[in-house]
Amino acid sequence: MLILPEHRITTVELETGKVRELVHKLGYATEGVIVVKDGRPLLEDEQLEDGDNVTLYRAASGG
Amino acid sequence: MSHFTGRRAAAKCSICGAPAVARVPYARLTLCSRHFMEFIERKVERVLRRAGALRRGARLLAAVSGGKDSAAMLTALARITKSNGVEVVGLHLVLGFGPYSRKSREAAEEACRVNNIPCIVLDLEEVLGAPVQAIARRARRPVCSVCGLIKRYVINAAAVELGADYVAMGHNADDIIAYTVKMFLNQDLAAIAKLGPSTESIDSLAVARLRPLYEVTEKESLLYAILSSTPFLHEECPFRPVTPIEERVKEFMNRVEEEHPGMKINYIRRLESNIELYKKIAGIEDWDIQQCQSCGLLSAGNECSFCRLTRRTLGEAKGAYIRRVIRELAAGLATRNS
Numbered sequence A: 001m002l003i004l005p006e007h008r009i010t011t012v013e014l015e016t017g018k019v020r021e022l023v024h025k026l027g028y029a030t031e032g033v034i035v036v037k038d039g040r041p042l043l044e045d046e047q048l049e050d051g052d053n054v055t056l057y058r059a060a061s062g063g
Numbered sequence B: 001m002s003h004f005t006g007r008r009a010a011a012k013c014s015i016c017g018a019p020a021v022a023r024v025p026y027a028r029l030t031l032c033s034r035h036f037m038e039f040i041e042r043k044v045e046r047v048l049r050r051a052g053a054l055r056r057g058a059r060l061l062a063a064v065s066g067g068k069d070s071a072a073m074l075t076a077l078a079r080i081t082k083s084n085g086v087e088v089v090g091l092h093l094v095l096g097f098g099p100y101s102r103k104s105r106e107a108a109e110e111a112c113r114v115n116n117i118p119c120i121v122l123d124l125e126e127v128l129g130a131p132v133q134a135i136a137r138r139a140r141r142p143v144c145s146v147c148g149l150i151k152r153y154v155i156n157a158a159a160v161e162l163g164a165d166y167v168a169m170g171h172n173a174d175d176i177i178a179y180t181v182k183m184f185l186n187q188d189l190a191a192i193a194k195l196g197p198s199t200e201s202i203d204s205l206a207v208a209r210l211r212p213l214y215e216v217t218e219k220e221s222l223l224y225a226i227l228s229s230t231p232f233l234h235e236e237c238p239f240r241p242v243t244p245i246e247e248r249v250k251e252f253m254n255r256v257e258e259e260h261p262g263m264k265i266n267y268i269r270r271l272e273s274n275i276e277l278y279k280k281i282a283g284i285e286d287w288d289i290q291q292c293q294s295c296g297l298l299s300a301g302n303e304c305s306f307c308r309l310t311r312r313t314l315g316e317a318k319g320a321y322i323r324r325v326i327r328e329l330a331a332g333l334a335t336r337n338s
């Protein structure tokens, strides 16, 4: 996955596979980020699948 | 990720049943792209209407940095004002911070172009004769504070010269919360008085400010910019301090918000209704409004802070010159339109 705006690329192992879990594992609050997959913003309770490549936008930057 | 658990049916929009792209927990809504955008535009429209800005012939100068907030603000303004006969003009200030500024300028011009909004571009290094960071160095002040002072001055000067009725700034709800919490932590309660959704004009000295994204959170602003396909630059300014207090406040508020949805929007709405109270604390009626003797714009003393800064660091007060440059740019814009 890719984290913007710092362009950090990383891989995260998840248990439930929910978007919320991904966001929390990276140390963010769901209220502060948007996770996009194939150009579509995901909801916090959406299920990710093995090998999914997503982009996480930190909202609190680049105003 | 352990194992594939099977895909649940995708969430649906609470209004139309189309696939959802956003949850708005504090409003108990799940929205599709179209209804999310309408939800945001209603918030923006409310700010404009309350400030009396939605009248035919009103001219709005939008400060466009090229970031997500100005992108979201521009598109929302363009959509809302279309049917109201309100004119929107964009203003982008080139800060001269290397590739960051070049990309910001491209994004700002693109965001204006896709919205059919004319864009005035002003290169600060060119008009000031020195880069912003050099002025900051000479003033022995942080780049951010000098940059902020210069931007505030130039934006107001541009609004006066362009005959704008309002300046629209892209501060979102999280920004406003972070600024005011910081002011509270410093017990600078008087400063909070200036952070309502709009301020009043002072004849020929200062143009009223509007904050169209006042009730739009940072996440909503970013999502709106993405969903509306408005071009924006998602990058950090190279001169931003490592961890500004504002960012800590935002992180804290976002954690609280996730556990207690509605905290941020309630804060913003109460702040809005308490602004009159803060004005009383600030004794705003007793502020003596003066005119800068160098440039003729609003000042707290004989000379405004911008003219004092440029006199001290560049050898001469630049206010009057900046006003002339903008007047010429404005004349060029008027002939192009006719």
Ligand SMILES: [Zn+2]
Residues within 6 Å of the ligand: B013, B014, B015, B016, B017, B018, B031, B032, B033, B034, B035
């Ligand atoms: Zn819908």
Ligand SMILES: [Zn+2]
Residues within 6 Å of the ligand: B292, B293, B294, B295, B296, B297, B303, B304, B305, B306, B307, B308, B319, B320
């Ligand atoms: Zn002045």
